Amino acid sequence: MKTMKYISLSQTDDLMPTLGLGTWQAPADVIESTVYKALDLGYKHIDTAFNYNNEEAIGKAIKQWISDGKGTRKDLFITTKLPHVGNRASDVKKFLDLQLSRLQMEYVDLYLIHVPFGFHCNPDTLTPVVKDNGEYDLDMETDHISTWKVMEQCMKEGRIRNLGLSNFNEAQITKIFKHATIKPQVLQVELHAHFQQVELRRFCAENNIVVTAYAPLGSPGAKDHFVNKYNYNPDTFPDLLSHPDVKEIAEKHGKTPAQVLLNFLVNQKIVVIPKSTSETRLKENSDIYDFELTPAELNRLKKLDKGEDGRVFNFLFWKGVQNHPEYPFKIPGSVEKASE
Ligand SMILES: NC(=O)c1ccc[n+]([C@@H]2O[C@H](COP(=O)([O-])OP(=O)(O)OC[C@H]3O[C@@H](n4cnc5c(N)ncnc54)[C@H](OP(=O)(O)O)[C@@H]3O)[C@@H](O)[C@H]2O)c1
Numbered sequence: 439m440k441t442m443k444y445i446s447l448s449q450t451d452d453l454m455p456t457l458g459l460g461t462w463q464a465p466a467d468v469i470e471s472t473v474y475k476a477l478d479l480g481y482k483h484i485d486t487a488f489n490y491n492n493e494e495a496i497g498k499a500i501k502q503w504i505s506d507g508k509g510t511r512k513d514l515f516i517t518t519k520l521p522h523v524g525n526r527a528s529d530v531k532k533f534l535d536l537q538l539s540r541l542q543m544e545y546v547d548l549y550l551i552h553v554p555f556g557f558h559c560n561p562d563t564l565t566p567v568v569k570d571n572g573e574y575d576l577d578m579e580t581d582h583i584s585t586w587k588v589m590e591q592c593m594k595e596g597r598i599r600n601l602g603l604s605n606f607n608e609a610q611i612t613k614i615f616k617h618a619t620i621k622p623q624v625l626q627v628e629l630h631a632h633f634q635q636v637e638l639r640r641f642c643a644e645n646n647i648v649v650t651a652y653a654p655l656g657s658p659g660a661k662d663h664f665v666n667k668y669n670y671n672p673d674t675f676p677d678l679l680s681h682p683d684v685k686e687i688a689e690k691h692g693k694t695p696a697q698v699l700l701n702f703l704v705n706q707k708i709v710v711i712p713k714s715t716s717e718t719r720l721k722e723n724s725d726i727y728d729f730e731l732t733p734a735e736l737n738r739l740k741k742l743d744k745g746e747d748g749r750v751f752n753f754l755f756w757k758g759v760q761n762h763p764e765y766p767f768k769i770p771g772s773v774e775k776a777s778e
Contacts, residue, residue, distance in 0.1 A: 443727060445707060447600050447623045448646040452547065454600075454624070455515055456704045457724060458483030460652065460713030463659055466495040472715045473499035477508065479720055485626075485650075485711040487519035487552055488537055488564075497541035516541065517548040517626075519604060520589075523566055525556035526577065527584035534592055549589060549598040550626055553605045553753065555762035556580040566756070573758035580764050582610065583617045590620050602626065604652075605753075607766040608641050615645065626650040629708060630657075631684070631699055631739055632676040633748030639708070650709040655679060655696055657750055659713070664755060675750060683738055691729045700726045702739045 444453040459476045461469055461484065469492045473484060477500070486496050504511060518541065524533035534549065556577035557566035567575035592598045602624030603611060615621055625642055629635050629651035642649050653660070656676035678684060684695045691698070700710050700723060712723045731739070752767055753759050760769050 442704070442707070445648050445709060447648060449620060449623060450600055452600055453515075454548070454648060454709060455481075455483035456707075456709050457481065457700075457726065458485045458515070458517070458650075458709065458711040459720070460711040461486045461492055461496065462490050462713055463663060464490070464492060464713060464715050466492045468715050470495040470499045472720070474503055475717055476720050477503045477514075479724055481720070481724060482513060483515040483517070483709075483711070485517045485652075486541075488521040488524070488533060489519070489552065493518060493537055493540040497543065501542050511543070515547040516543065517550065518546050519550045519552035520585075521564075522553050522555060522557050523559035523564060525551060525553070525580055525585060527581065527588045529559070530585060530588040530592065534597060538597060545597050545599055548600045548602055548624055549592070550602045550604045550624065551582070551585065551589075551606070554580070554582065554603075554607075554610050554764040554766050555759060556764075557756075568757075574756045576758065576762045578763060580762070582614055582764070586614050586618055590618070593620060600624065602647075605751075605766055608638060610764065610766060611641070611645075611647070621645070622647055624648045624650055624709075626652055626711075628653050628657075628749060628751045629703065630654050630676065630748070631678050631681075631702065631742040632656060632744045633746075633750070634740065634743040636743065639706075648707075648709060650711060651703050652711060653750060654703055654710040654712050655699055660750055664750075676748065678742075681742065683742065687731065687735050687738065690735075691731075693729060694722055696723055697726050697729075698731070698739075701729065702731060702736065705731060705736070 442456055445456055447454055459481045473496050486493050518537050520533055558575040558577050560567050569575055589601055600623045601620055603622050604626040625647050630653055639649055656678035661675045679695045684698055688695045688698045703710050714720050
């Protein structure tokens with residue numbers, strides 16, 4: 439099977455590049471030149487979010503690249519996300535307007551609800567309200583359907599070209615599907631060789647939802663980020679880039695472990711958004727279309743799946759988030775309640 443550079447989205451037939459540049463943990467002063475370099479290298483798709491605090495720098499880089507005559511806005515596919523503090527119908531337009539003005543754009547190609555839960559927002563800082571005991575102030579009224587309806591309106595007005603979700607589970611997506619006029623077109627979730635999301639991907643395929651893999655390399659940078667700030671256990675972090683199977687397959691193809699991990703996903707019609715701010719690695723991560731893994735190699739990589747144990751991003755670093763009615767994941771170590 440030939441790996442595809444674009445994948446068509448349901449309902450609009452827009453083409454989404456199967457490779458995008460991730461920008462989480464990329465500080466504003468670095469990301470501006472990174473995005474400009476990435477566009478020069480042929481990246482067409484940039485993934486950002488309100489919460490990454492870098493939309494303004496990304497907008498600057500894109501504006502400069504276009505005004506330097508290197509391409510047009512239409513050539514690009516820009517994704518951003520409605521934040522947890524704006525996850526309510528009455529806030530969608532306010533955040534989208536602010537994000538578009540930061541990005542200096544008339545529209546985004548894809549707008550996602552970043553997470554299914556919501557926090558109360560400090561109106562001065564636009565960050566979550568945190569209580570004296572360190573717990574996040576949960577907005578217990580989060581209502582996906584009314585939020586989605588406003589996103590649909592924004593799409594009709596031309597400020598969003600495509601709509602999607604991030605970190606939602608199957609039941610939550612199904613509920614939106616039932617009530618939506620425009621069905622979710624994309625789901626962005628954590629997905630890498632140690633956490634392959636087989637069931638969720640099957641559901642998405644059945645419902646014409648394109649899956650985007652975040653942390654496609656296993657997010658090696660998250661290790662420092664989480665351990666320093668949130669006391670995560672470093673032993674639970676995947677080290678996919680130095681996994682012996684991945685390294686051996688890479689050597690056989692004259693490729694790097696990162697290229698194998700990305701090709702493995704793209705080969706299965708999954709969009710990948712690896713983050714890098716290094717020019718060498720930007721090049722490396724985009725050079726993934728000129729080789730094909732054998733069926734035996736694909737099977738070997740499929741066996742690296744650890745299921746739920748492979749998940750890195752459970753968001754428990756936001757203290758108390760698991761008490762939100764829309765927290766989407768099974769809590770590690772929890773026991774399902776027996777039904778009566
Ligand atoms: N929707 C969500 O909730 C959510 C959550 C997490 C992430 N995301 C999105 O998904 C993107 C990707 O996820 P991620 O950034 O967590 O993880 P990732 O892309 O799997 O890994 C990025 C890390 O790997 C390093 N790296 C990149 N290319 C490499 C290579 N070829 N060889 C060795 N190391 C390499 C990067 O460092 P250098 O920069 O130094 O190269 C960075 O530390 C994010 O940036 C963000 O846009 C979304």
